[in-house]
Amino acid sequence: MREMGGDQVEEAVAGCVAALRPAVDGDWAGVKAGRLDWNCRETAEHIAGDLIAYAAQLAGRAQQAYVPFEFTLDGTDEGLDPVDNPGILHVIETTGALLVAAVRTAPREVRAFHPYPFRSANREGFAAMGIAEVLLHTHDIAEGLGLSYEPSAELADGVLTRIFPHVQPGPTPWSTLLWATGRGDLPGRAPVTDWRWNNNLVIPAGRLTLQGLSPAAARDLRLGGDGGFEWIDGGPFEGTREAAGMLVKAYEAGVHRPEWGVFALVRTEDGRAVGGMGFHGAPDEDGCAEIGYDLVESARGHGYATEALRALSEWALARDGIRSLFATVERDNVPSQAVVSRAGFTQVSADGDEFAYELRG
Template structure:
């Protein structure tokens, strides 16, 4: 399939600007499809994203966005806005082309390399162009499947790979259903998920956690019987922490995605960020239809390895009910050792350097 790069950014910009020019004679003050923004505002947003992504790469930004804004001159006509998209898209393509292979620049959805920012630019160009032209009388516009497929492959590990790529991209960005999969109420992409041999761990942002807690899908296609109530409850804890100002990215809840079919099979995560002693509690569950395949153990090892790659974590803790034989096996295989018991539970700890590889 190949990876998304500068050529794909150029291709997406060419497709987007051609489509936008074809409707430049229409009223861009009307709302874009499925948006509270006007068509004009969406196109300006597109230019801002391109310039912002280019700046992240060119500046090798490790934290936060470069503090600037792209603002068109007052009264700029649609054709001028299209030229703005063309120019800022060119900046992004150039930044992607020049980005060193080892560069990782900051984005709120995960640090990304040049290919990652290229995929972000492609997604922004395609879906926002569709939002605008659909509102202005061209609802059947569609980009080439391979271009969509490469962007989906780079940013949406939870999206099916056996469906039409364009329809899949629209589903992954909450714009339509996909066969038996309903339209997502909340969504995001994953520039830097945690990967293991058979699984991908995708962190729930607070809005996705709130959606999951409220009965939604959290942006995922779930295996039969999912999500489990424990995962929905954990989503509520992330939502509460965010509302209280205590949420710290990385130290929340992750959805366990099976790489073979892109189905979500469970949840795993931390109760909070590490305390002053470097200790952090971890928990997990797997939907009943996916149990007995080693997913919990693999996910636990992967997330524990991520935690110990952070200097603030020195010991992981897990609490398991006395009678939960399967969970005792999971923590034991990962290297956790019992350190006490009480209230019908066994308390386990895993210290830095004690993690057992698979």
């Protein structure tokens, strides 16, 4: 799987600078940026500020809050002349390079603080957020200055499938991203007035972490790839690939709820994936959600599935309105029956070749 990383940040920043350079002689401070309340100069400063802020979060491994520093373009406090428009573009290039370096040097398992919605993001998340800021605010500035601008479909799709997993794909990735952030219209969809992006959920589980799959990762797994994970010998089992396909279908239908999706089970000791676990969909109207899981064959017999199931069940039953969890196990799959039993599930029925288990909150 091609990860969203430094190359894509570079592409986004280069596209921004190329789009705005023809207007460097204009009055950026006197022109409003698209639908924003900021002028074009303030919006350009915001791009640079976000790029360096994301680089700082990731490089500094911030865990509880934003790194406490302030970014400004103006040098008036030191008696210097304000930065001109070519200088602003140079600052965007420079802060973009800092984010590129932070993304490229951060190990895959590193996560740092970001508030939306689960209070952390990995290097791919910070890259996607930085790219989103660049694409969207370049659009705003270009609209204000009367310039044409449209990034590549691949960049826009990368942002959507990493940090907008709750947004149903539309006619094109760019038009969908503009609609999802209140900057455009799509046929048959109501205008968006309030929005947030959505980094993946990570749940600690003893020797493992459960890492929520993005639509991009699920799409790659469904097609036979690794989903961006380093797997132990044997790679993902077929059940994980099937579950990833279900996630993709839900995403394409606009009914995917990321926290009720599929998780890769990743060992904390070495960052390698050993299996998959997740929900068959969002909870039903009675507050019941169904869980499924599998492990790579060489990972079985080590207690990983039990640890993961306990952690995921505890997380799920702590959500508002969730009354019970449900799992089905084949009659001849004795090891899996032991897993659900150790995790606190109780057998409630037997139907043909399957046993049904329930865990109530």
